[in-house]
Amino acid sequence: MNILTEQRVVRPRSVRATTTFSRNRFEIAMGSLALLYLLLFAGIPLIYNVVLSFQQVDLMSPAFFVRPFVGLANYLDVMSRPESRIVVVNTVLFVALSLVFQISIGLLLALLFMQRFPAASFLRGLFLAGWIMPGLVVGAIWKLVFAGDYGVLNHLLISAGLIHAKIFWLSDPHFALYAVIIANIWLGVPFNMLLLSVGLIGIPAEIYEAAKIDGAGPVRRFFAMTLPMMRSTLGAVVSLGAIMTMQQFDLIAALTQGGPANSSQVAQYWSWQLSFQTFEVAQGSAVATVMLVLVLIVAVVYVRSIRHETTA
Known part of the structure; x- marks a missing residue:
């Protein structure tokens, strides 16, 4: 046994x-x-x-790994070009304005869908359906919206009496960049709404109930409780949104191709144009490397935000 x-x-x-x-x-x-x-x-x-x-590249040598080393010459060449300043300003505007409105609208929608009302789940699903569409498809839709002669936007604005003549949004240097930003905001809002909804769900309901008993109104509860308790989530959303916006290529390719006259040109699309349209591969790689460094910096911030939120 x-x-x-x-x-x-x-x-x-x-x-x-x-x-x-x-x-x-x-x-x-x-x-x-x-x-x-x-x-x-x-x-x-x-x-x-x-x-x-960091190398000298021509059309006969892109497939070879060993080429003449030129140090920072390609970076200096790119920075000395007259369009580089326009690209930097446009990229900053594109990222900053996209993030501000994507997060603001996303947060408002997340707060809205936290409330109980009929068809809330259905409407939330409709918003998310827009986010899963490819960027080229979204660009094609917004091209119809922004079309100067037959566009939906011009028709609505003229009907409302806000403008008296058609605006050629995608071919006017004053409006092209902002048209792309509007389309990118529309594309990114559902994703931000989804992430921010997760953060809102994590806030204990007992805290809001206690604040209501103390007489705190909705606005005070939002600024005194919701925003401080979502600081880590907001940091992660900003970091992830910045990475995605700096990588946005499809919308620009579908809407303006960086034009007219570089008015909507941003770094990621400029890198592609240098490499595959003018065949300045080394200069295009230099722009892409700068973008890579910026994305890595933002990625480190994102990882830190996630780690802080996990340990909090």
């Missing part, structure tokens, strides 16, 4: 040890495959792009 009892006790431990070892090997294998995937399809292209930005 003792021997049998010992065997019964030992066997489950052996099975558990074998199962744990197998699970660990499986996790290591999956992690190694994910790391290999990132290295092949993200790491190597990024490293290759950075190397290109």
